[in-house]
Amino acid sequence: MSEGESGNHGKKQTGEELEKAIPWVVINEDIVDSIASHLHPVDFLHFCSVCKVRTTYLTPWLLFSTENHTVYNFVDPMHNNEKYLMKLHELLVGAIIRSQKGGWLLMSKGNFNLFFYNPFTKEIIQLPELSHNYWFAGIAFSSLPTSSDCVVFGITQQNKERITICFVKRGTDRRISQYFQSSEKKFLPTFNSPIFHKRAFHCADDKGTLGVFNSNNSTWKVLERPRGLSNAKYISFLVECQEELLLVRVLGMSITIFRLDSSKMAWRKVKNLGKHMLFINFTSCLSAIAPKSWMENKIFLPRLHDEQIKFFSLDTGSYGTVGGMQYAKDYFDTKCWTNCIWLEPNWSRSTSQELTWLGNNLP
Numbered sequence: 001m002s003e004g005e006s007g008n009h010g011k012k013q014t015g016e017e018l019e020k021a022i023p024w025v026v027i028n029e030d031i032v033d034s035i036a037s038h039l040h041p042v043d044f045l046h047f048c049s050v051c052k053v054r055t056t057y058l059t060p061w062l063l064f065s066t067e068n069h070t071v072y073n074f075v076d077p078m079h080n081n082e083k084y085l086m087k088l089h090e091l092l093v094g095a096i097i098r099s100q101k102g103g104w105l106l107m108s109k110g111n112f113n114l115f116f117y118n119p120f121t122k123e124i125i126q127l128p129e130l131s132h133n134y135w136f137a138g139i140a141f142s143s144l145p146t147s148s149d150c151v152v153f154g155i156t157q158q159n160k161e162r163i164t165i166c167f168v169k170r171g172t173d174r175r176i177s178q179y180f181q182s183s184e185k186k187f188l189p190t191f192n193s194p195i196f197h198k199r200a201f202h203c204a205d206d207k208g209t210l211g212v213f214n215s216n217n218s219t220w221k222v223l224e225r226p227r228g229l230s231n232a233k234y235i236s237f238l239v240e241c242q243e244e245l246l247l248v249r250v251l252g253m254s255i256t257i258f259r260l261d262s263s264k265m266a267w268r269k270v271k272n273l274g275k276h277m278l279f280i281n282f283t284s285c286l287s288a289i290a291p292k293s294w295m296e297n298k299i300f301l302p303r304l305h306d307e308q309i310k311f312f313s314l315d316t317g318s319y320g321t322v323g324g325m326q327y328a329k330d331y332f333d334t335k336c337w338t339n340c341i342w343l344e345p346n347w348s349r350s351t352s353q354e355l356t357w358l359g360n361n362l363p
Contacts, residue, residue, distance in 0.1 A: 023258060027235050059295070060279045062302055062309060063119070064340035069093055072119060074343075077300060077309045078291060080181040080323045097339055098136075100195055100284045102144045103346020106152070108134045114152075116145040120347045125355050127152065128173040136166070138203055139187040142196040142215075145170070146354035151215045153201045155189050163189065167215050170357055180220045187211045187222045192282045195238040197245050205231040208247060208258075208267060226260060237280045241287035246270065248280050248299065253319075255299055255312045272314060273297045279342040286342050303336045 059078040065071065069094055074084040095109040095117075104125075105117045111133040116125040125145050136154035143150045150170040158164040161181060168175040187209050194203045203211045209230040213220045234249035245260040247267060256280075258267035277295050279286045281302040290296040303310040308321035 010084040014220055016282070058066070058345045059277075059291060060300075060342040060344050062300075062304075062340065063097070063343045064095075064302070064337040068250055069339065074121060075304070076093070077308060077322045078295070078310075081308050083307070089122075090207070091153065092117065097283055097341045099140050100341050100343050101141055103344050103348075104145050105341065106139065106141055106145075109178075118350075119343075119344060120345060121349050123350055123355055125357055127357055128168060128175055131175065131177075136192050139151055140193045140196060140201060145357075146350045153196075153215065155194065155201075155211065155213070157189050157209075163187065163211075165213055165220060167213075173358060176218070178218060178220070190236065192235075192237055193284055195240055195245070195285070197238075197240050202238055202245065204236045204238050204247060206236055207231065208234075208236060208249070210260075224265050224266045226265045228258065228269070237282075237285045239278055239280065239285040239287050241273075241276055241278070246278070246287070248278065249283070257299075257314070281340065283341045284343070286344065300342075302340050 059076070062075040062077070063074050064075075065088075070088050071138045072086040072088060074086070074193055076082045076084075092107075092109075095107045097105055098114075099106040103118055103120060105119065106114065107117055108114050114127040114130060114134075116127070117123070135156055137156045139154040140151070141152045143152055148170060152168050154166045156164050158179065163180045164177060165180065166175060166177045169318040181363075187203075188205045189203055189211070190206050192204070194201045196202075199214070199216070201213045201215070203213075205211070207225070209225045210223045211220065213222060229249075232251060234251045237248040237250075239246045239248060245262075247258045249256050249258070249262065257270040257273070259270050261268050273296070275290050275296050276287055277290045277297070279288070290298075297314045299312040299314070301310045301312065305321050305324070308324050308342060310319060310321055312319055
């Protein structure tokens with residue numbers, strides 16, 4: 001503000017006078033969001049404590065636990081592999097990460113205990129106990145566990161002829177198990193995370209066949225195998241990107257991406273993600289708009305090389321590391337953890353009612 005614009009005839013205003021003249025509460029939301037998008041994660045956290053920000057502006061972090069499962073490690077790819085450590089509460093020691101959405105982890109401990117945990121706010125939501133040992137090949141949830149419409153979905157192969165699906169809705173402690181006979185269109189659930197897409201849970205097997213479960217009418221359907229894929233078995237991951245379903249297939253050292261053309265039931269090869277980036281893992285697959293140009297058109301992996309996150313570049317068809325200058329044709333000499341996940345930072349605190357799974361009177 002210039003002296004002439006200050007309204008004090010050439011006198012400079014003090015900081016206190018400026019604060020009174022332009023209170024924080026009247027700052028435009030777009031200005032607040034613009035400021036937030038340029039902050040370091042620590043400064044962003046402080047900023048959120050005094051201003052309401054509409055989104056996090058942070059890329060997913062890689063979370064993994066140490067061998068004795070007493071410490072969580074967070075690695076931030078956007079800020080040159082910055083690492084944060086969190087000592088676990090004794091109740092979390094030994095718990096296994098199964099899935100995530102919006103910063104909430106779905107975890108299991110022991111044979112029958114499932115619960116949600118937000119590592120940024122330390123909040124916990126207990127789920128009804130399992131009636132049998134944890135055995136799901138894939139498990140996911142439809143929305144934030146604090147939402148009234150949240151559904152937890154798990155799937156596994158009972159035997160060669162039967163698939164078992166189990167789900168529970170927020171507001172009830174009744175866990176529903178259903179059994180579906182395998183049809184001529186064979187589907188074998190693999191150990192990866194299902195995706196909630198267009199109001200239904202989607203699962204992919206290692207040949208690219210899709211199974212779809214709708215919890216509203218409790219129907220399971222194996223779709224006609226989309227055209228465009230070979231019969232080879234791949235490690236497969238489903239990702240939702242711009243409301244479209246992507247299939248990431250890993251065979252040996254190569255990574256290929258396909259987009260589902262649902263009108264023709266065909267997988268179309270994706271050669272370029274544009275400004276988007278993908279984060280893949282067996283427990284969580286995410287997409288995001290790259291905040292920095294060097295992150296565009298890349299697939300980030302749950303692996304570290306010399307404490308640097310590994311990625312695959314669609315531009316070069318080779319592997320690289322965040323902050324590193326060298327590219328390679330493989331990901332050898334990297335570390336990978338069984339108890340790890342890509343996690344979206346979320347510092348939003350919940351009400352006591354939201355933290356009660358059986359609280360079914362949410363607005």
